[in-house]
Amino acid sequence: MSARYLQIASELRLAVDRGEYPIGSLLPSEGELAARYGVARGTVRQAVALLEREGVVTHRQGARRTVVGAVPTQSFAEMQSFSMWAVSQGHVPSARVLHKEVRRVTGADVERLNAPLGEEVLDLRRVRLLDGVAVMVERTLYAGILAEHVLAMELTEGSITERLTESGFVYAHADHRIDAVSAGVVEAELLGVRRGSALLRQRRVTTSPSGVALEWSDDRYRADAVTITVRNSMSENTLARLSARGPGRARQVARPGPVGSSVGVF
Amino acid sequence: MSARYLQIASELRLAVDRGEYPIGSLLPSEGELAARYGVARGTVRQAVALLEREGVVTHRQGARRTVVGAVPTQSFAEMQSFSMWAVSQGHVPSARVLHKEVRRVTGADVERLNAPLGEEVLDLRRVRLLDGVAVMVERTLYAGILAEHVLAMELTEGSITERLTESGFVYAHADHRIDAVSAGVVEAELLGVRRGSALLRQRRVTTSPSGVALEWSDDRYRADAVTITVRNSMSENTLARLSARGPGRARQVARPGPVGSSVGVF
DNA sequence: AAGTGGTCTAGACCACGTA
DNA sequence: ACGTGGTCTAGACCACTTC
Numbered sequence: 001m002s003a004r005y006l007q008i009a010s011e012l013r014l015a016v017d018r019g020e021y022p023i024g025s026l027l028p029s030e031g032e033l034a035a036r037y038g039v040a041r042g043t044v045r046q047a048v049a050l051l052e053r054e055g056v057v058t059h060r061q062g063a064r065r066t067v068v069g070a071v072p073t074q075s076f077a078e079m080q081s082f083s084m085w086a087v088s089q090g091h092v093p094s095a096r097v098l099h100k101e102v103r104r105v106t107g108a109d110v111e112r113l114n115a116p117l118g119e120e121v122l123d124l125r126r127v128r129l130l131d132g133v134a135v136m137v138e139r140t141l142y143a144g145i146l147a148e149h150v151l152a153m154e155l156t157e158g159s160i161t162e163r164l165t166e167s168g169f170v171y172a173h174a175d176h177r178i179d180a181v182s183a184g185v186v187e188a189e190l191l192g193v194r195r196g197s198a199l200l201r202q203r204r205v206t207t208s209p210s211g212v213a214l215e216w217s218d219d220r221y222r223a224d225a226v227t228i229t230v231r232n233s234m235s236e237n238t239l240a241r242l243s244a245r246g247p248g249r250a251r252q253v254a255r256p257g258p259v260g261s262s263v264g265v266f
Numbered sequence: 267m268s269a270r271y272l273q274i275a276s277e278l279r280l281a282v283d284r285g286e287y288p289i290g291s292l293l294p295s296e297g298e299l300a301a302r303y304g305v306a307r308g309t310v311r312q313a314v315a316l317l318e319r320e321g322v323v324t325h326r327q328g329a330r331r332t333v334v335g336a337v338p339t340q341s342f343a344e345m346q347s348f349s350m351w352a353v354s355q356g357h358v359p360s361a362r363v364l365h366k367e368v369r370r371v372t373g374a375d376v377e378r379l380n381a382p383l384g385e386e387v388l389d390l391r392r393v394r395l396l397d398g399v400a401v402m403v404e405r406t407l408y409a410g411i412l413a414e415h416v417l418a419m420e421l422t423e424g425s426i427t428e429r430l431t432e433s434g435f436v437y438a439h440a441d442h443r444i445d446a447v448s449a450g451v452v453e454a455e456l457l458g459v460r461r462g463s464a465l466l467r468q469r470r471v472t473t474s475p476s477g478v479a480l481e482w483s484d485d486r487y488r489a490d491a492v493t494i495t496v497r498n499s500m501s502e503n504t505l506a507r508l509s510a511r512g513p514g515r516a517r518q519v520a521r522p523g524p525v526g527s528s529v530g531v532f
Numbered sequence: 533a534a535g536t537g538g539t540c541t542a543g544a545c546c547a548c549g550t551a
Numbered sequence: 552a553c554g555t556g557g558t559c560t561a562g563a564c565c566a567c568t569t570c
Contacts, residue, residue: 023477024476024477053319053502053504054504055439055441055504058438058439058473058475058476058477059475060438060475060476066475066476066477067477068439068473068477069477074503074505074506074507075503076498076499076500076503078507079498079503079505079506079507085507089508089509091509130509170500171500172324172499172500173321173324173334173497173498173499173500174497174498174499175321175495175496175497176495176496176497176498176505177493177494177495178444178466178493178494178495178496179466179489179492179493179494180446180447180464180465180466180467180487180489181446181464181489182463182464182489194462196460196462196463197448197462197464198446198447198448198463198464198465198489199446199464200444200445200446200466201446207324207334209324209325209326209332209500210290210324210326210332211289211290211324211332211333211334211335212290221446223445223446223447223448223464225509226445226507226508226509227443227444227445227507227508227509228443228444228445228505228506228507228508229441229442229443229444229505229506229507229508230441230442230444230496230504230505230506231439231440231441231442231504232342232345232439232440232442232504233342233438233439233440234342234436234437234438234439234475236319236504237340237341237342237345238319238320238321238496238497238498238502238504239340239345239442239494239495239496240340240345240494240495240496241340241344241345241351241492241493241494241495242355242492242493242494242495243355243357243396243491243492243493
């Protein structure tokens with residue numbers, strides 16, 4: 001049986017979805033909820049803290065919590081895996097392999113993917129399709145410990161992440177860097193768009209619970225295929241906006257180079 | 267004086283930055299920290315929970331927490347305000363006003379900005395500059411209650427958000443939708459890039475603690491000017507990836523339209 | 533088996549918002 | 552002034568990891 005505070009959070013979440021607590025209305029007080037569910041106030045606080053992190057309610061010290069609505073956040077796994085995401089959205093995902101190679105991390109990888117120089121990795125490049133339409137080109141470097149597992153898999157369908165999870169690898173953390181790039185010749189061809197058109201790029205480093213990096217990836221989406229959403233709040237911010245040419249304190253944006261040029265071969 | 271758990275979190279964060287707890291090392295146990303700081307274990311748990319949400323440490327039930335490193339997250343205010351962000355990064359922000367008008371929300375706004383039809387708003391469009399270079403075009407709709415305050419301000423420098431905060435308006439929540447678009451003729455001209463080149467678009471709805479929307483905005487950055495970063499974890503996810511043409515369950519991506527076309531007049 | 537984090541209790545006092 | 556959330560205590564038991 002799951003923890004009591006998770007049950008309470010679920011019940012409250014459902015009640016919000018059902019419209020029992022309409023958007024803009026106030027949640028009952030912690031004391032009242034504690035009495036209603038027969039638990040200590042601390043347990044209720046765990047439940048509402050969870051809803052707050054999910055963006056369902058807000059807090060203002062001294063006043064009751066306000067319902068701000070249900071949010072379309074996804075599980076960590078769905079954010080990590082294109083396949084799992086696609087299935088959860090009712091689409092049929094697939095892939096076409098472009099390149100597959102075990103090698104060591106080079107200088108170019110360090111810059112592009114933040115991967116540590118010299119590490120042995122599996123370099124996998126694929127085109128990803130949604131209901132048969134190419135929407136993304138991805139390049140993923142899998143850490144050495146994952147390489148043999150991935151190499152043994154069918155790579156054109158199903159979720160690599162899901163199968164790695166079943167093999168006992170746990171993904172715990174991910175850092176995402178999101179920006180826009182222009183499609184190069186190769187990408188334009190693969191995605192069926194014009195050269196130079198806008199792509200949404202998501203670069204990601206995923207780590208295990210003990211902090212070991214498992215994957216470095218560079219995904220480039222057709223601009224019309226996806227939108228990434230983030231919700232943040234005063235009490236909770238995992239977002240940052242960075243100058244593209246270095247983390248601040250410098251004048252590096254003072255004279256930007258030409259924009260709209262090709263980003264080269266993917 | 268700030269809360270004890272915040273002090274403890276700060277001390278631990280500094281200790282990590284100083285290298286006292288190197289990346290990959292284990293944090294002392296909760297019991298030990300409680301003894302060291304002379305507080306109850308619950309207080310220590312509040313502190314480490316904060317560090318966990320910030321992405322500094324991970325958790326694994328039964329094992330000590332692992333240090334995964336310091337992260338460049340920004341305050342909520344810095345994410346909300348271009349000016350405050352720029353200053354914090356060591357740049358000089360400024361703005362040029364393109365359009366300023368009090369009017370009612372139209373159908374086009376609803377689609378573009380998720381604003382409620384018919385609401386009275388201040389429509390402000392500006393070009394934003396970093397150290398004198400145009401890097402972003404923004405369109406912001408300010409809720410009626412903010413309009414008179416904003417109209418009374420100097421709009422070419424300084425932070426509107428900051429001044430509204432000083433006037434007592436509190437920003438508590440923000441929903442961000444991030445994608446890539448191609449520069450239209452007007453945007454290309456304003457930003458000094460080629461027509462059709464990639465822009466990073468960030469659309470945002472900001473709400474007060476009581477859930478009332480204060481601002482709807484559409485910011486379009488030169489692709490070479492900024493990167494947005496997000497950190498998420500298994501226990502904490504505020505991220506979602508959406509099909510651009512509706513929230514899933516549909517076949518709407520099956521036959522995407524032409525990509526790379528102009529997005530029209532900003 | 534021992535250590536550690538996860539959950540929960542029952543109570544206390546303080547800071548803030550509302551009226 | 553009162554209600555409500557924010558913080559903190561001291562102790563308990565369980566689930567999981569590690570040895």
